[in-house]
Amino acid sequence: MLIVIENLLDSSEVAAFRERLAAGQWVDGADTAGSRSVAVKQNLQLPHTDPVARELGNRILAKLGNHPEFVSASLAETIWPPVFNLYQDGGHYGTHSDAALMRLPDANLTIRSDLSATIFLSDPDSYDGGELLIEESFGAQAVKLNAGDMVLYPSGSLHQVTPVTRGQRICAITWMQSAIASGEARALLYDLDQSIRALSPTRAADDPDIDRLVHVYHNLVRRWAKP
Template sequence: MITKLPQVLSAQQVSSILQLIEHGDFISGIDTAGWHAKEVKNNQQWQGGSELNEQIQQGMQGALTQHPQFSGASYAKSMMPFIISESALGGGYGNHIDDALMANETVLRTDISCTVFLTSPQEYEGGELVMNLSGMEMAFKLNAGDAIIYPSTTLHRVNPVTSGSRKVALTWIESHIPQASQREILFDLDCARKDIIEHYGKTDAFDRITKTHANLLRQWAMT
């Protein structure tokens, strides 16, 4: 399930992050690529002092986890620290699959990949996030502050930037519900019961859907 999360960051929050990263440096992103992705990775990744990085991490993680759609779409168990990436003229990232396991304080299984856009589409040409879904390609280029989450099992790329600069923040999430198809079922049930509450109040249909949602979550969740 691919889910767009609008306005994860406000315009003020985006501006603040862009100002903070001016106090660090961008270095080659090749060092963080898996061995199979090094040949197609051509971007820069931000590096700054520990206090500055902690400030950015807290702001980004807080904004993402507090977004009203995030919890019901991800069932997040743990999350990798955000990486801030820049792709300038010619930069991008060819077709690749994200590593299945990533190490932070502990080893995390990557169930969900997340991109938060920090520059508006008008600021650069190219740079689309392109996902390959059973041979069909879908391209995304969202507004600054918007995010997109998608299964980490998805083959994807970032098209080369032909002008301007594309900045994004990236993280990976381990979910209590590892299977993307199960997360989608739970998400649909959650949306359905919220619609019922909004239009009809707490009905018998709401209670039955809530019961089913809770029992499936109980059956599928890995703690």
């Protein structure tokens, strides 16, 4: 399931992020790549200890925690601190899949990566290339969104970032462990929740049909959630 969430950050927030990121101490992104990914990764990143990365990452986490569609789509129980990356001068990230288990030593935490997210911080017309290609069962999907938009996709999918041949592509990326490990179950719950949210404004607050749908939704969550 690939879901686009528009305007996670508004234009003023994006501008503030880019101004702060301009002062960041960017390092070679290969330093955080796995043993196989290092051969196909060419970009810059902010270290997770960088004060700018921590400040802006916390702002993104606050946004995600209060965004109804993100909560509905991910049912996230743990979110990895966002990582900021920059692609320029042919920078790219070849075909790869994200690690299934991700260790954050500072927090003594290991998460299972069920979902990945990319938050675009550069205007799409300010750079050439840089599409996020995500391979799904129905073919590869090219994603290049407006600044402030986010795409959510399965961490286990093969994906890549095509070379940036002009300008700079700056994004934040993060991963999350969902309370619902099954992607198929999450997709069904998301569709059900979206229907409940769409129907509720047209019905009375105590509408029994809506109450029954909510009852079904939560009992499915109970059935599919990990112990």
